[in-house]
Amino acid sequence: MAEKIIVRGGGDIATGVVQKFHRAGFNVLILEIPEPTAIRRSVSLSEAVYDGVAKVEDIVCRNVMAVDQLEDCWKVGKVPLLIDPVGDTIRELKPAAVIDAILAKRNIGTNKKMAKITIALGPGFCASKDVHAVIETKRGHDLGRLILRGNAKPDTGIPGEIGGKSTERVLYAPIAGTVTAIRQIGQVVQKGEVVFSVGGHAVCAGFTGLVRGMLRGDMKVAKGMKIADIDPRTDTDFCTISDKSRCIGGTALEAYFLLRNQFGVNQ
Numbered sequence: 001m002a003e004k005i006i007v008r009g010g011g012d013i014a015t016g017v018v019q020k021f022h023r024a025g026f027n028v029l030i031l032e033i034p035e036p037t038a039i040r041r042s043v044s045l046s047e048a049v050y051d052g053v054a055k056v057e058d059i060v061c062r063n064v065m066a067v068d069q070l071e072d073c074w075k076v077g078k079v080p081l082l083i084d085p086v087g088d089t090i091r092e093l094k095p096a097a098v099i100d101a102i103l104a105k106r107n108i109g110t111n112k113k114m115a116k117i118t119i120a121l122g123p124g125f126c127a128s129k130d131v132h133a134v135i136e137t138k139r140g141h142d143l144g145r146l147i148l149r150g151n152a153k154p155d156t157g158i159p160g161e162i163g164g165k166s167t168e169r170v171l172y173a174p175i176a177g178t179v180t181a182i183r184q185i186g187q188v189v190q191k192g193e194v195v196f197s198v199g200g201h202a203v204c205a206g207f208t209g210l211v212r213g214m215l216r217g218d219m220k221v222a223k224g225m226k227i228a229d230i231d232p233r234t235d236t237d238f239c240t241i242s243d244k245s246r247c248i249g250g251t252a253l254e255a256y257f258l259l260r261n262q263f264g265v266n267q
Contacts, residue, residue, distance in 0.1 A: 002027045003096035010046030011038040014101030016245025020253045027074045030081040039213030039229050042185045043241050048081045090114050097256050105155040117259045123152045133255040144247040146255050163232035168206040171228040173198045173221045181217040188234050195228050210234045
């Protein structure tokens with residue numbers, strides 16, 4: 001019987017992790033919050049929370065209501081998703097590994113007691129103390145580096161550079177209110193064109209680029225919340241699972257086998 005892997009979070013980076021483990025033959029379960037706010041929704045399995053089903057490349061994810069529905073998903077090659085922000089399901093299923101892919105920039109509860117192997121993505125965790133392994137998520141030379149002792153690089157709050165653009169890639173809510181999407185993921189916007197509005201306040205693109213991410217319309221947001229992501233590369237191929245997600249997903253799979261086979265699981 002395939003080993004169970006629980007991934008906390010179903011955003012775009014988490015989806016890259018899920019794809020690697022799913023393809024490797026594991027039974028993967030995603031645990032999500034009731035209202036996920038993934039920006040890159042077209043490559044985020046968390047969209048199953050809203051739509052019931054989400055498909056990203058070769059993975060189909062289904063939102064299930066109870067643990068007794070998991071096997072039905074796994075039998076037909078689908079990835080189940082449960083609403084469980086606290087992680088109560090972890091104690092019930094006793095998975096082979098728990099992977100924290102929430103990317104909250106801080107630890108909101110994942111710890112080594114949850115499973116024989118625990119892996120966390122990004123800052124907020126100390127490998128060997130909080131979890132067994134941490135994976136670097138910051139773009140650059142160390143992206144995807146496996147850390148067995150210590151921490152990932154601290155969050156700078158500055159988006160990674162793509163095509164010479166960094167801070168201007170991400171658009172934020174100017175005020176608290178309800179999002180109205182003017183342009184959609186996969187569309188090219190011109191510099192100065194309105195991308196979305198919040199409470200009637202329009203937000204425009206700072207350069208010509210591809211809309212890679214956009215919050216769901218009619219979602220209520222706080223001032224300063226990330227709403228959209230513009231990519232200076234206008235090829236729609238960049239709306240697939242990203243190079244960053246694939247890199248981190250590969251390292252997560254490596255970390256699992258390394259901990260299981262070489263170092264053991266009781267560090």
